[in-house]
Amino acid sequence: MRYERYLAESARLYGSKTALVAGDRRLTYAEFDALSLRLAATLAANGVARNDRVLVFMDNGWEAAVSIFAVLKAGATFSPINPSTKADKLGFIIENCRPTAVLTIGRLAGVVEDAGHAAGWSGFVAATSGPRPLPAGVMPFDDAIAGDAEAVGHGGIDVDLAMLIYTSGSTGRPKGVMMTHRNIEAAATSITTYVENRADDIILCVLPLAFDYGLYQLLMAVKIGATLVLEKSFAFPHAIFDLIRQEGVTGFPLVPTMAALMLQMRELEPGFLPSVKYLTNTAAALPAEHIATLRALFPGARLYSMYGLTECKRCTYLPPEQLDQRPGSVGIAIPNTEAFVVDDDGKPVAPNVPGELVIRGPHVMQGYWENEEATTKMLRPGANPWEKVLHTGDLFRMDEEGYLYFLGRKDDIIKTRGEKVAPKEVEIVLHACPGIAEAVVFGVPDEVLGHAIGAMVVRSEPNLTERDVIRHCAKYLEDFMVPKVVEFRQELPKTDTGKVSRRLAAETMEPAR
Numbered sequence: 001m002r003y004e005r006y007l008a009e010s011a012r013l014y015g016s017k018t019a020l021v022a023g024d025r026r027l028t029y030a031e032f033d034a035l036s037l038r039l040a041a042t043l044a045a046n047g048v049a050r051n052d053r054v055l056v057f058m059d060n061g062w063e064a065a066v067s068i069f070a071v072l073k074a075g076a077t078f079s080p081i082n083p084s085t086k087a088d089k090l091g092f093i094i095e096n097c098r099p100t101a102v103l104t105i106g107r108l109a110g111v112v113e114d115a116g117h118a119a120g121w122s123g124f125v126a127a128t129s130g131p132r133p134l135p136a137g138v139m140p141f142d143d144a145i146a147g148d149a150e151a152v153g154h155g156g157i158d159v160d161l162a163m164l165i166y167t168s169g170s171t172g173r174p175k176g177v178m179m180t181h182r183n184i185e186a187a188a189t190s191i192t193t194y195v196e197n198r199a200d201d202i203i204l205c206v207l208p209l210a211f212d213y214g215l216y217q218l219l220m221a222v223k224i225g226a227t228l229v230l231e232k233s234f235a236f237p238h239a240i241f242d243l244i245r246q247e248g249v250t251g252f253p254l255v256p257t258m259a260a261l262m263l264q265m266r267e268l269e270p271g272f273l274p275s276v277k278y279l280t281n282t283a284a285a286l287p288a289e290h291i292a293t294l295r296a297l298f299p300g301a302r303l304y305s306m307y308g309l310t311e312c313k314r315c316t317y318l319p320p321e322q323l324d325q326r327p328g329s330v331g332i333a334i335p336n337t338e339a340f341v342v343d344d345d346g347k348p349v350a351p352n353v354p355g356e357l358v359i360r361g362p363h364v365m366q367g368y369w370e371n372e373e374a375t376t377k378m379l380r381p382g383a384n385p386w387e388k389v390l391h392t393g394d395l396f397r398m399d400e401e402g403y404l405y406f407l408g409r410k411d412d413i414i415k416t417r418g419e420k421v422a423p424k425e426v427e428i429v430l431h432a433c434p435g436i437a438e439a440v441v442f443g444v445p446d447e448v449l450g451h452a453i454g455a456m457v458v459r460s461e462p463n464l465t466e467r468d469v470i471r472h473c474a475k476y477l478e479d480f481m482v483p484k485v486v487e488f489r490q491e492l493p494k495t496d497t498g499k500v501s502r503r504l505a506a507e508t509m510e511p512a513r
Helices: 005-012 028-046 064-072 087-097 104-119 181-195 212-225 237-247 256-263 289-299 372-378 423-431 466-474 503-510
Strands: 018-022 025-028 055-056 077-081 101-104 124-127 161-166 178-180 202-205 228-232 251-254 279-280 303-307 316-318 338-342 355-360 378-383 390-400 404-407 414-416 419-421 436-446 450-459 485-488
Touching: 005 028, 005 064, 005 212, 018 028, 018 161, 025 028, 028 124, 055 064, 055 087, 055 104, 055 237, 064 077, 064 101, 064 212, 064 228, 077 087, 087 104, 087 178, 101 104, 104 124, 161 181, 161 212, 178 181, 181 212, 181 419, 202 212, 202 237, 212 228, 212 251, 212 289, 228 237, 228 390, 251 256, 256 289, 256 436, 289 303, 289 423, 338 390, 372 378, 404 423, 404 466, 414 450, 419 423, 419 466, 423 436, 423 450, 423 466, 436 503
Parallel strands: 018 228, 055 077, 055 101, 077 161, 101 124, 202 228, 202 251, 251 279, 279 303, 450 485
Antiparallel strands: 018 025, 161 178, 303 316, 338 355, 355 390, 378 390, 390 404, 414 419, 436 450
16 A cells, blocks of 8 residues: 555554654654644645655655655655755755756755756745745745645555655765655565564664664655654764663664764673564675674574665565574575575576575665666576566575575675775675774775785774784685785764765775785
8 A cells, every 4th residue: 555544544643652763753643643743734735646756865764754744745755855964965966867846954954945946947835934934936945834634635655755855875876765665665564564663662763764763764664653753963973872761762774874983882781671572784794793793782682684775775684583593694685585696697506606686576766867878787687578677796505404695786896906805895804803883895006916915904992903903804815815005093984874885985995005
């Protein structure tokens, strides 16, 4: 069914229950539903029609959550944009998807104005109040939610486009991933099933709603009638920990950079957040050492190590009971999904042979918005004449029992000394080195080798030296896989969504000596 109906259903079943906690604002499901209906009516009255695009350019907050469901209730397609996006990139997105409206916050209204001028765009804009007066023609958000809570009769169905979410653009201009209501429902149903979500869950989200991992915390919470606690970031961990205790948070989604930060907080004691029943990780695989530390800190919680990508939301998960046997695995295909590994000709490979991961399922994207070339590269004919499957571009191996192991992006493979090196293999060894909190590996141009192995490292022990790191790697890796250059940083370069960026690390690395 169309996804906005889940909000209406949760409002019917749990009307007086807290749906959202965002700073000092708390919304019940009845209030959440009514506010989104009012904003939907305002959007419709200002020209937003079925299948139009609407940008949601906001921080994590109740306004962003209401805006997302208001766009769906208006029959349109929402596109969540990271609030750190600058005018140039926003202008590109506006030119690319031609939105009818933009919903934003006061401090970003000027960015929208600049991007709109550059793109030659004019449309409806509503913004929350900010430090400066809103630009002329921008409707105050309070006015946009002040009307009657009446349903918009848009006539949409579940194969309509619900979401257009732009990739981070690590290989160039961002691409708009197209997801229907049916795609989102399939992904959300699968994930809430294996995570064993319930209506009494209280889920923390410190990840941007413009990042699909963060966004789905909202979408899934609404689907099951759970409570979502929204925060803008994990920049102040102790404040977040206090919030978890205060709200009785049961679900704690995190990314590896958050785990690495917690690893460095030596004062944390096992069981320090007793309400947490489960943790999830995606964006990148957790090193085995981080998994062990998290399990020690959260002894009563289930830990789900997962893998996914924007083009299908989630691909695999490792059942918590398999963590001891397969700490380096990202698991098996999520429910109602198939995952298999193929060679360059698209043929399945034998167990433990590296190849490209392919995903088949109802959560696979419809393609990239108005980008047929990129779509054709990722979506290719499957074994059946009626379908296309997703070629992820990621290298994996599958063991004899069907468990998957991430090796790296096909584009990330480093060719050095005539050999091919998957950065992930080196990173696993680095993360096992005492004194290393985080590490990323990439190719560094080298006059003799073509490329040398470079590593960027965040220390948890201040006395760790480059020689210590190289000696450790030499003990466990073949000669051609040992980093030639090791650079220490306070933190690793990251994308707007908080994911460690191999490309940015390579661009800022000092040349090999």
